[in-house]
Amino acid sequence: MIQNVKGTKDLLPEAIAKWQYIQSTLQKISEQYNYEEIRTPIFEKTELFSRSIGEVTDIVNKEMYSFLDKGEESISLRPELTASIARAVMQHSLLRQNPILRFWYFGPFFRYEQPQKGRQRQFHQYGAECIGSRYPESDAEIIALAVNIFNSLGIKDFKLAINSLGNTESRANYRETLIEFLKENENKLSKESQIRLQTNPLRVLDSKAEADIEILNQAPNILNFLDTESRNHFEELLAILDYQGIKYEISSKLVRGLDYYSHTVFEFQSHALGAQNAMGGGGRYDKLFLELGGEETPAVGLALGIERIILIMEEKGLFPNLEKKLDLYIVSLDHSNQKYLISIAEKLRQNGMAVATDLLRRSLKSQMREANKMKANYLIVIGDDEIKTNLLTIKDMRNGEQTQYSLNSIEEFFKKQQ
């Protein structure tokens, strides 16, 4: 039997109810913050991602689904959306019409990795991007948006880790000092970290190897290298968060994997997840537009992992009762009445009711069982008596009460119910 591709999942109807619940919350909160939905293509030219995310990052190096199309052009399934949004903003000159843009998105993303808990090859992200402001108010808005989403979903048990990488200059200064420090301790570092020392030294800070952590405790702190501008930005942001009562933890070793971040970086972490404890994260990317060949444009963004949020919500029992109820099930005693039954079902659907009927010519008992299983509120019975008298028997499935009505008065009856 042909099976789904490794790292992908089918979303069966039971799961869909949860997804719709989450999506409607995401849309509602996004709109409250005046963010507008944006949808860009599932695939882009590979170059867009390699230039933005960074050539040496794992995402670009080994995790992208890339292929040559029939025009011999290298195409990649999107591993994230920030680059696509930047591309769309530049391509349509959106900033000429509006100095500030607020977008949100929801959709599938693709990375070729070994699947494990909370990590798939096709996964889904919600994200928000605030483009055009260099001020910390925009960082704070993005963070508050995320906090509000978690609140609305009932997720309370999480940690907001926050750090500043500073601007290009202070980041470069720190990088040099860090390399010097790491080289002194190179032989004590893990193999992974020794490699990263060459390719992307800042990310050595992220290492989870115990030996590395001990060494890193002695490492220079990035926050001591922020210049005045960078420090002001960070402190102003923290002051806004304090004022809003948003709790955070400054973690000077938080360095996110994408190259384009500068100044603020942050991550939402939860213990409910396994090893993949980040349920969302983001940061400021003031240099991204420049890297992509556009004008320098300050921006800050955020992404949440939907599968991880669902894992947390399932574990904590945060989903409300999402059971769907059916308005009405129509049963017939004799299959020769099918045409009549169908015409009544159609009529009531046109009045806005959700109506189901039996398609297997089953016994009355079986039809009733199915109506019960579908949680139908009402049942209409059609038999010879009903046809003779031109009345319909309607039963309230919740209390078992049964009455007879003409078709017209049934329509009236259901109008009142709605």
Next chain:
RNA sequence: GCGGGUAUAGCUCAGAUGGUAGAGCACCAGAUUGUGGCUCUGGUUGUCGCGGGUUCGAUCCCCGUUGCUCGCCCCA
């Protein structure tokens, strides 16, 4: 790319020192041929992941392989 665990009915799982398999749930039908839920009765479903080896005989032992899963790396 690397390491651990695991694979038996649609689902969750039992099983025997090797003699070709069960339970619960689900599903279907029935319990006064015009009435569901609770209860009761009956019923359907498996190449015991796949390939090879040992054996009179393998779902069980051995080897290989694949899927799933958890972890490393990295990320959401």
